[in-house]
Structures are given as structure tokens and as C-alpha cells.
Amino acid sequence: xxxxxxxxxxxxxxxxxxxxxxxxxxxxxxxxxxxxxxxxxxxxxxxxxxxxxxxxxxxxxxxxxxxxxxxxxxxxxxxxxxxxxxxxxxxxxxxxxxxxxxxxxxxxxxxxxxxxxxxxxxxxxxxxxxxxxxxxxxxxxxxxxxxxxxxxxxxxxxxxxxxxxxxxxxxxxxxxxxxxxxxxxxxxxxxxxxxxxxxxxxxxxxxxxxxxxxxxxxxxxxxxxxxxxxxxxxxxxxxxxxxxxxxxxxxxxxxxxxxxxxxxxxxxxxxxxxxxxxxxxxxxxxxxxxxxxxxxxxxxxxxxxxxxxxxxxxxxxxxxxxxxxx
Ligand SMILES: C[S@@+](CC[C@H](N)C(=O)[O-])C[C@H]1O[C@@H](n2cnc3c(N)ncnc32)[C@H](O)[C@@H]1O
Numbered sequence: 282x283x284x285x286x287x288x289x290x291x292x293x294x295x296x297x298x299x300x301x302x303x304x305x306x307x308x309x310x311x312x313x314x315x316x317x318x319x320x321x322x323x324x325x326x327x328x329x330x331x332x333x334x335x336x337x338x339x340x341x342x343x344x345x346x347x348x349x350x351x352x353x354x355x356x357x358x359x360x361x362x363x364x365x366x367x368x369x370x371x372x373x374x375x376x377x378x379x380x381x382x383x384x385x386x387x388x389x390x391x392x393x394x395x396x397x398x399x400x401x402x403x404x405x406x407x408x409x410x411x412x413x414x415x416x417x418x419x420x421x422x423x424x425x426x427x428x429x430x431x432x433x434x435x436x437x438x439x440x441x442x443x444x445x446x447x448x449x450x451x452x453x454x455x456x457x458x459x460x461x462x463x464x465x466x467x468x469x470x471x472x473x474x475x476x477x478x479x480x481x482x483x484x485x486x487x488x489x490x491x492x493x494x495x496x497x498x499x500x501x502x503x504x505x506x507x508x509x510x511x512x513x514x515x516x517x518x519x520x521x522x523x524x525x526x527x528x529x530x531x532x533x534x535x536x537x538x539x540x541x542x543x544x545x546x547x548x549x550x551x552x553x554x555x556x557x558x559x560x561x562x563x564x565x566x567x568x569x570x571x572x573x574x575x576x577x578x579x580x581x582x583x584x585x586x587x588x589x590x591x592x593x594x595x596x597x598x599x600x601x602x603x604x605x606x607x
Contacts, residue, residue, distance in 0.1 A: 287419045287420065288408055288412050288420040288421075288422070289420070289421050289422070290401075290404070290405070290408070290421075290422040290423070290424065291421070291422070291423050291424070292401075292423075292424040292425075293423065293424065293425040293426075293430040293433045294399060294424050294425050294426050294430065299399075299512075300512060302426070302429075303322060303508075303509070303512055303513065304513060304551065304552060306318070306319050306322070307509055307513060307515075307549060307552065307554075308552050308554060310564075311547075311549070311554065311564075312554070312556075315565065316556075316558075316562070316563070316564040316565070317564065317565040317566070318505050318509070318564060318565075318566050320451045320505075320537075320566060320567040320568075321399050321426065321428075321451075322505050322508050322509070323501060323502075323504055323505050323508070323566075323567075324398075324399055324400040324403065325400065325402065325504070325507075325508050325511075326400070326402030326403070327504055327507070328400070328501060328504040328505075328508070329373060329374070329400045329402055329403035329406075331497060331500055331501040331504060332373065332501060333373070333374055333376075334497045335493070335497055335498055335501060336376075338493045338495065338497060338498075339493075340486075340489040340490050340492075340493045340494070341490050341493065342486070342490060342598055342599075343446065343447050343477075343479050343490065343598070343599055344377070344446070345594075346593075346594040346596065346598040346599035347377060347445060347446065347447075347477050347594075347599050347601060348377050348380070349594040349595070350592050350593065350594050350599065350600075350601045351377055351380040351381060351601070352380060353592065354590075354592045354601070355380045355381050355383065355384035356384045356387070356388070357590065357592075358381065358384065358441070358475060358590075358601075358603055359381070359384040359385045359387070359388040359390065359391075360388055361473075361589060361590060361603055362439075362441040362473040362475070362603065363388075363390060363439060363471075364385065364390060364438070364439045364440055364441035364472075364473065365385075365390045365391060365392040365393065365438045365439050366392060366393040366394075366395065366435075366437060366438030366439060366440045366441070367381060367382065367385060367391070367393070367394050367395065367440075367441050367443060368397065368434060368435070368440050368441070368442045368443070369394070369395065369396050369442075369443045369444075369445070370397050370427045370442065370443065370444045370448075370464075371397070371398055371399075371427060371444060371445075371446065371448040372396035372397060372398050372403075372404065372407060373398060373400070373403050373407070373446065374403060374406065374407050374410075375396050375407035375410070375411060377445060377446075378394075378396070378443070378445070379411075379414075381441075381443065381475075382394060382411075382415060385441075386415070386417075386418070390439075391418055392418065392419060392438060393418065393419045393420075393421065393435075393437065393438055394411070394415070394418055394419070394420050394421070395421045395422070395423060395434065395435055396408070396420075396422050396423070397422075397423040397424075397425050397427060397434060398422075398423075398424065398425075399424070399425070399427075401424045404422045404423075404424055405422070407422075408422050421435055423435070427444075427460075428452075428456070428460060431463050431464060432467055434467070436469070439471045439472065440468070440469070440472040440473075441472070441473050441474075441475055442464060442468065442472060442473070442474050442475070443474075443475040443476075443477075444464075444474075444475070444476050444477065445475070445477040445601075446477055447477055447478060447479040447569065447599070448477075449461075449476060449477075449478060449570075450478065450479060450534065450568070450569045450570035450571065450572070451567060451568065451569060451570075452570075453568065454570070457570070457580070458580070458583065458584065461580065461581065461583075461584035461586070462584045462585065464584070465584050465585040465586060465606065466585075468606050469606070470606055472606060473589070473603060473604065473605050473606070474581075474586055474603070474604045474605075474606075475601065475602070475603050476581075476601070476602050476604065477599065477600075477601050478571075478572040478577055478599070478600050478601075478602070479569065479571050479572065479598070479599055480571060480572055480573065480574070480593070480597065480598060480599060480600055481533055481571040481572065481573055482571070482597075482598060484528040484530070487528050487535055487571065488526050488527070488528055488535070490535075491526035491535050491537055491569065492524065492525075492526040496524075498524065498526070498537075499523075499524030502524045502537050502539060502566055502567075503519035503520070503522060503524065503539065504519075505539075505566050506519045506522065506539070507519060509549070512551075513549050513550070513551040513552060514549070514550035514551050515547060515548065515549040515550065515551075516547060516548050517547050518545070521541065521542055521543060521545055522539035522540060522541055522542065522564070523539070523540045523542050524537070524538075524539065524540075525537070525538040525539070525540050525563065526538075532568075532570070533570065533571050533572075533573075534568045534569055534570040534571060535567075535568065535569040535571070536565055536567070536568055537565070537566050537567040537568075537569070538563040538564060538565050538566060539563065539564045539566055540561060540562070540563045540564075541558035541559065541560060541561065541562045541563075541564075542560070543560055544557075544558070544559055544560050545557075545558050546558075572600065574591060574600060577591075577600065577602065578591075578602075581602065581604050585606065585607055586604035586605065586606065586607065587604060587605050587606075587607045588602055588603075588604050589603045589604060589605050590602070590603045591603070
């Protein structure tokens, strides 16, 4: 007799909620002197697919480096955490996650996988790909915004909460502090945090990782304009904006921007908003902070975590840290 995989999806980010939050973020971001849009809006189904293509680009080392760490240490993570439930924030395709699931299963503890993402396309795709390979594992997908819905995530089991891919670096330092404290506040004493962080390195490699020669990252960057056009009836002409990636050595982060290549006026019909862009004016669409191991440990401690282990890939490009709750 075959076991039927148990798969469920719960939704805390409804389409109304998404539309309201997007409208508020777009109004705030486009009416500031230095225009910005939050990176979470890259990830509609097309954006998530473009991100998957990015992870396979020769210039984009973070995914390969993090996979190398997981290949070497997923067993250690499974044993040290002793978790029966893997909650993954910003899970995307859940591809690398298989390494963790396999080790947790081999350790004999794995019962439940809870992928959490704003992108329902990515989440449903991931669950579809996983369910037949893990028929003995309860799959509970959650469509949610981890900056707003952490308190609504399932609390069952001994949880390992993972945030991979360097996604934590997309938050500004203030938001990052608040986010890590909120994660901590939502963990029980037996839970643990697994955090993937990209490390500071030669700026030429960093910039290349965000400005590939095939132009995939450029299309991913412009995708946020397509999302705004579709949901808010705006008339951004995506190719009237050039993709820009720069390293900020003081703040130690990469900035992705969209630079207007001509003077233009954009109408956001649903917001009754008219936005002018001068030639060369830039709209910041993402930061991706890079970390140093010492300051990372201090940040985790400030949020109430104790570093239990930290591994890097052989080249020292990326770090994966496991923290317990103090
Ligand atoms: C950089 S990708 C990383 C994907 C995957 N974890 C990996 O390591 O390849 C960021 C992922 O987080 C999701 N995401 C971004 N902001 C989010 C938010 N506020 N709440 C939930 N998911 C979010 C995106 O949809 C995307 O799947």
C-alpha cells in the first residue's frame, strides 16, 4: 500500500491584502525624493522563474556556495537541531532544501515541512515537485509575508526555521534587526534558526553576480515594474529603464537600481499618481547586504540568539549559521 502525501496550503497573504500593501508601498516609494520599491514585489510567477535562472548563472555564486555547505553539513544541522519540523521562510523553489529534508529524514526526526513564501506560484510549484519524493512528510505550504505574518505560522513540533539564499540581506539594517527579533520572539526554547548569509568579498565578483552578461538579472529587476503595471494599472515602460548594480563599500551592500534612460512621466492609475523621472534618475529596487562573521554573530546575539555553529563553503564566499534560542 502506498502512503498518500499530506499536502495543504494556507494563505495569510490574500489578494486584497497584497493589493493594499503594494499600493501603500508604491505610493510611499515613488513619492520619496530618492525613489524606491521593496524587493518582495519582484516575485510574481515570472519573477520567481527569473530568480531560478539567476541561481544557475555562472556569475551567481551564492546558490552554489550555499548548496556546497548544505551538502557537507546538512547531517550536522539535522543532528544538532534535532528538529522534526522544517519551517522555511522565503522558500522559493525549495531546491536546496532537499538536502536538509534528506538529512532530517535520515536522522529519523523529519515529520513536517512548512515552506513560506509571498509567491504562491513558486510555493505551489515547489510543493508539487516535492510531494511525491517525500510521501511520508506532512507538507504545509503557507502564502505569507514573513515581515508581517510570522506570528501566524504553524507552531507544531520542534522547529528548525530556515532563511536561506542570503534573503536576510534584502532588509535594511533597522528592518533586519526588527525581523530577527520577531523571529526570535516567535520561537520556542527548543527551536533553532538556520540563516544563510552572503559574505563580503571582492566587489568585482559581487557586482558581476548582480549584473550577469546574459541580462537575466536585468529582466528580473525590470519585472518589478511589470508587477506594478499589472496590479495598479501603471504605464511603466520597463525597457526605458537600465539595470544598474553597484557596491556600496560603506554600507557593504549591493544596490540594484533602475535608471531612467530618458525624461519620462509614469502614471499609476489606481493611485491617481503621476511620477516624473529625469534622465539618469534612479529607482532603488533592492539592497543585498553582505556580512562578516564577527558582526553576524553580534547581530544574532542582539536579537536573542546564540550561535551554535557556522560553516562556510571552501572558498569562504557564503556562511550558513545555526543558532539556538538563549
Ligand atoms: C532571494 S530568493 C531565495 C529563494 C530560496 N530561499 C533560495 O535560497 O534560493 C527570496 C525568496 O523569498 C521570497 N520572499 C521575498 N520577500 C518575502 C517576504 N516578505 N515574505 C515571504 N517571502 C518573501 C521570494 O518570493 C523568494 O522566493
